[in-house]
Amino acid sequence: MLDLVRDVLDKQLLDRQGRPFGKVDGIVLEVRADAPPRVVALEVGLSTRLARLPAWLSRWMGRLTRHAEVTRIPKEAVMAVANDIRVDIDATRTPSWRLERRLARLFARLPGGR
Amino acid sequence: MSRALQVALGVVTAFGGFLEAGSIATSAQAGSEFGYRLLWVLALGTLCLVFLVEMSGRLAAVSHHTIAAAVRERFGFAFYLLPLVGMVLVGVLTLVAELGAICIALQFATGIAFQWWALPVTFAVWALLWAGNFDVIENGVSLLGLLTVVFIVAALREQPPLRDIAAGLVPSLAPHDGGRFWFLAVSILGATLTPYLFYFYSSGAVEEHWDERMLTTNRMVASVGMGFGAVLAAAVLVVSATVFGPRGIRLESYDQLALLLTDSLGRWGFALFVAALAIACLGAALEITLALAYMVAQGFGWSWGENLGHQEAARFTATYTVALVLAAIPVALGLDPMRVTNVAMVLNGAALPLAVMPFLVLMNDRDYVGVHANGRLANVVVLVVTVLACVLAIVSLPLELVGG
Numbered sequence: 001m002l003d004l005v006r007d008v009l010d011k012q013l014l015d016r017q018g019r020p021f022g023k024v025d026g027i028v029l030e031v032r033a034d035a036p037p038r039v040v041a042l043e044v045g046l047s048t049r050l051a052r053l054p055a056w057l058s059r060w061m062g063r064l065t066r067h068a069e070v071t072r073i074p075k076e077a078v079m080a081v082a083n084d085i086r087v088d089i090d091a092t093r094t095p096s097w098r099l100e101r102r103l104a105r106l107f108a109r110l111p112g113g114r
Numbered sequence: 115m116s117r118a119l120q121v122a123l124g125v126v127t128a129f130g131g132f133l134e135a136g137s138i139a140t141s142a143q144a145g146s147e148f149g150y151r152l153l154w155v156l157a158l159g160t161l162c163l164v165f166l167v168e169m170s171g172r173l174a175a176v177s178h179h180t181i182a183a184a185v186r187e188r189f190g191f192a193f194y195l196l197p198l199v200g201m202v203l204v205g206v207l208t209l210v211a212e213l214g215a216i217c218i219a220l221q222f223a224t225g226i227a228f229q230w231w232a233l234p235v236t237f238a239v240w241a242l243l244w245a246g247n248f249d250v251i252e253n254g255v256s257l258l259g260l261l262t263v264v265f266i267v268a269a270l271r272e273q274p275p276l277r278d279i280a281a282g283l284v285p286s287l288a289p290h291d292g293g294r295f296w297f298l299a300v301s302i303l304g305a306t307l308t309p310y311l312f313y314f315y316s317s318g319a320v321e322e323h324w325d326e327r328m329l330t331t332n333r334m335v336a337s338v339g340m341g342f343g344a345v346l347a348a349a350v351l352v353v354s355a356t357v358f359g360p361r362g363i364r365l366e367s368y369d370q371l372a373l374l375l376t377d378s379l380g381r382w383g384f385a386l387f388v389a390a391l392a393i394a395c396l397g398a399a400l401e402i403t404l405a406l407a408y409m410v411a412q413g414f415g416w417s418w419g420e421n422l423g424h425q426e427a428a429r430f431t432a433t434y435t436v437a438l439v440l441a442a443i444p445v446a447l448g449l450d451p452m453r454v455t456n457v458a459m460v461l462n463g464a465a466l467p468l469a470v471m472p473f474l475v476l477m478n479d480r481d482y483v484g485v486h487a488n489g490r491l492a493n494v495v496v497l498v499v500t501v502l503a504c505v506l507a508i509v510s511l512p513l514e515l516v517g518g
Contacts, residue, residue, distance in 0.1 A: 006481075010187045012415050023186060023415035044415075052192050083178060100416070103428035112245055114423040 021091035045070030069095035128339025130259030134398030135215035136305030145354030150282030159306030160344035162499035171332035174319035182412035209441035212399040214451030219392035232446035255397035269349035271378040300506035304463035310405035407434035464507035
């Protein structure tokens with residue numbers, strides 16, 4: 001049995017190619033009327049992270065980052081939970097890779113960029 | 115690689131990379147104002163450092179986690195922000211001190227004022243990180259750093275009274291000027307226990323894929339390497355005590371400090387001091403810059419590593435670039451490097467609990483280190499020295515700033 005906070009939340013996420021692309025910033029639960037809540041998805045993204053901060057801090061920082069998009073990984077994509085969490089998605093196609101991609105393009109143009 | 119070779123290389127790396135702007139400046143100030151009386155603080159700081167470095171290698175070898183990644187995972191994002199922000203602020207300030215000291219060394223060598231060197235030096239540090247890999251940077255700089263052995267040569271040539279040195283290793287209180295004594299004490303602790311050092315070490319261990327077979331090597335490198343390294347800082351203190359002490363000089367700037375070795379090594383003394391300062395601070399600047407990028411990237415789960423290509427770890431590369439740019443600004447504006455160094459070292463002491471306390475909890479958590487959890491001695495030494503450094507910093511910094 002998994003303890004969601006201890007074993008899942010804030011763990012390193014690796015995509016299908018083993019690329020690190022963030023930590024589990026949030027866990028999406030479905031609340032059901034006559035059954036215990038169940039996990040639907042994992043989330044990676046700034047706004048999910050900010051929601052975990054004290055209210056005054058997240059309100060203040062939220063203003064700076066209103067347009068940040070969140071990557072949601074459906075539970076079915078989770079392949080293994082161990083030291084890291086492996087998921088069956090291509091991280092480079094998610095919003096959490098956007099900055100990485102832009103920077104990589106920039107660095108490719110600099111001399112010696114590899 | 116055989117174990118003996120691994121240990122030897124590790125010890126050389128720790129030794130050659132030990133001195134930096136903070137330890138040179140604070141040891142010299144302590145020697146000039148209080149003779150050998152602050153040696154015990156250096157010894158206490160080193161003992162704590164040996165434990166912390168050993169712990170960070172053990173965490174990496176057993177759990178395959180760096181300190182930053184494990185702290186985020188164990189304590190959650192909201193808590194992680196606290197040590198992250200604290201250590202990034204203090205780390206950038208320490209980087210300002212290192213860059214400033216390299217620039218001062220170049221000023222001594224060329225006569226061109228240090229602030230003009232800020233941009234070329236920062237660019238050179240960045241270029242080394244951009245073009246090099248982990249081994250080249252760590253081993254190359256440490257080998258060059260062996261030049262700092264000149265401080266030991268100078269200390270031996272000064273023929274200091276061994277009885278006084280031994281007496282200095284026994285804890286004692288301030289003989290006079292209590293506020294200044296404790297300010298320098300915490301500066302020494304801050305300079306010895308800069309958190310970037312053990313955060314960097316754990317990242318290196320993960321980057322080099324350490325496992326439990328490395329535990330013995332790790333223990334030897336931490337104790338022998340850091341122990342020998344501290345002898346360098348002690349040598350700076352001893353030379354300063356014999357050269358500046360009797361003349362009643364209070365070191366306020368690098369201009370005064372530059373004459374540290376001329377008494378024992380003559381004409382060569384000045385050149386050797388300048389070269390040793392530049393090389394020691396270059397090594398530290400590289401390590402701090404990487405450590406800052408490690409802390410951020412590992413905390414957010416980005417791909418990281420000096421051995422990866424820039425495009426494989428783009429946010430990591432961008433982080434060290436930004437850190438260097440931020441640190442270059444105060445140097446280019448002409449902020450006095452010695453004063454920055456003093457403030458940075460005390461703040462390192464003040465921020466030490468942020469870096470150490472969560473780490474200490476991890477080292478006692480069997481989910482992470484299993485049967486390799488900390489013993490009681492390690493816990494007590496690290497806890498006592500950390501609290502001591504923090505309390506002394508909080509009390510003495512305002513006094514020093516108001517008084518100075």
